[in-house]
Structures are given as C-alpha cells and as structure tokens.
Amino acid sequence: MCVWDAEAVRRALRLYLVMGSVNTTRDPVEVLRQAIAGGITMFQFREKGTGALAGEVRTALALRLREVCSQHGIPFIVNDDMELAVQVEADGVHVGQGDADAALVRARIGEGRMLGVSAHSALEARRAVQAGASYLGVGPMYPTRSKADAHAVLGPAGVAELRAAGIAVPVVGIGGIAPDTAAAVMAAGADGVAVISAIAGAADVRAAAAQLAAITLGEQA
Numbered sequence: 001m002c003v004w005d006a007e008a009v010r011r012a013l014r015l016y017l018v019m020g021s022v023n024t025t026r027d028p029v030e031v032l033r034q035a036i037a038g039g040i041t042m043f044q045f046r047e048k049g050t051g052a053l054a055g056e057v058r059t060a061l062a063l064r065l066r067e068v069c070s071q072h073g074i075p076f077i078v079n080d081d082m083e084l085a086v087q088v089e090a091d092g093v094h095v096g097q098g099d100a101d102a103a104l105v106r107a108r109i110g111e112g113r114m115l116g117v118s119a120h121s122a123l124e125a126r127r128a129v130q131a132g133a134s135y136l137g138v139g140p141m142y143p144t145r146s147k148a149d150a151h152a153v154l155g156p157a158g159v160a161e162l163r164a165a166g167i168a169v170p171v172v173g174i175g176g177i178a179p180d181t182a183a184a185v186m187a188a189g190a191d192g193v194a195v196i197s198a199i200a201g202a203a204d205v206r207a208a209a210a211q212l213a214a215i216t217l218g219e220q221a
C-alpha cells in the first residue's frame with residue numbers, strides 16, 4: 001500500500017465526488033462510472049441521512065463502488081466508518097469533528113491510508129494535522145441541502161483564513177459548490193473541490209463532472 005504523500009493527496013483532491021444512495025435517484029454505481037468518465041479524481045462513499053442503507057446492503061454497495069474505483073485507479077474513501085473502510089480495503093477514511101477521534105482512526109487505519117478530517121477553524125485544522133490528517137475538508141463553502149447538520153456557511157474566505165494562519169496541508173472545500181463557484185474556492189487556496197449534488201444530482205452526470213474538472217484542473221495550469 002503506497003503512502004499518500006502531500007502531493008499525491010493534492011492531486012486526488014482536485015475534483016472529489018462525495019455520494020451515497022440517498023444523493024441520487026439512479027443507480028449509484030452507474031452515476032460513479034459516469035462521474036469517473038467525466039474526470040473526478042477521488043470518490044467518497046457517504047451513506048448518511050434519511051433512507052440511508054445499513055448492514056449487509058450498505059456493505060454490498062460499498063464493495064461495488066470500491067470495485068469501480070479500483071478499475072479506474074480512483075482513490076476510494078469511506079465516510080465515518082473506519083471498520084467498513086478496513087473491510088473493503090478503502091484508500092482512506094473521512095471523519096467529522098463529531099465522529100471518532102482522528103488520532104484513534106489514524107492508529108486503526110495505519111499510515112498507508114488517507115485520513116480526511118472536517119475542519120471549520122484554524123484551531124480545528126491544527127488539531128487535525130497533529131492527529132495525523134492527510135487532508136482537511138473545509139466547509140460549508142455555500143448553503144447546502146446535502147448535510148442536515150451543516151455548520152454556518154464559511155464561504156471561500158474560510159479556506160483563505162486557514163492559509164493565512166499557515167495551514168499548508170492539502171485542503172478541499174465542500175458545501176454547495178457548483179460550476180459558477182468552484183473557481184472562487186480554488187482561488188481562495190483550496191487544492192480541490194468536493195461536491196455531492198452538483199454531480200450526483202445533474203441530468204448529465206458525465207458533463208457536470210467534465211465541466212467542474214475543467215475548472216479545477218484548469219486552475220492547475
């Protein structure tokens with residue numbers, strides 16, 4: 001298992017699809033295939049909210065999505081559940097401030113996997129880095145319908161403030177990001193954007209992913 005150095009993590013964060021079965025009316029596996037064809041660089045399985053799958057059915061979906069990511073060399077991250085991440089041989093885990101202690105998760109998953117931690121302030125960011133975070137998820141950038149308990153909207157300024165505070169680790173913005181706002185998040189100092197509805201809810205998933213990829217990867221140029 002390769003160790004995910006900062007540069008590899010930054011490349012993976014460029015266009016990060018976060019999705020679970022509740023985020024689309026279609027087959028999540030088909031949506032993921034289309035999103036990969038459009039150019040996403042990382043995928044997070046986030047099975048949360050009203051109607052979320054559980055138990056064997058959830059694990060079965062995780063394995064199907066994991067397989068699609070493996071086929072295309074796309075890193076596969078599991079939200080919250082470190083045991084599921086280990087069980088399906090995920091490339092990493094993402095935990096929020098209210099979830100398991102980041103240091104405990106790092107100890108459980110080892111150094112060969114990515115550990116993403118949600119952060120809403122420089123203090124939370126510093127603590128997450130000390131706990132061994134590979135990247136920080138910062139948001140919400142804009143109002144979001146995908147997370148019932150979202151924090152107050154930070155805006156791209158939230159990313160700029162972390163950079164101004166000297167937080168240099170890989171950072172991805174999340175929360176209500178769409179094609180017309182992705183560039184602002186990158187300009188504020190993020191290494192990439194994480195999206196749910198902008199891709200999973202799009203009529204043409206592949207085109208939506210391609211449009212966002214052009215913006216975030218274009219920033220690279």
Ligand SMILES: C=C1C=NC(C(F)(F)F)=NC1=N
Nearest residue numbers: 079094116118137172174194
């Ligand atoms: C609550 C979350 C915050 N950020 C992220 C990500 F953008 F992927 F880092 N994922 C989450 N599930």
Ligand SMILES: [Mg+2]
Nearest residue numbers: 080095096099
């Ligand atoms: Mg969480």
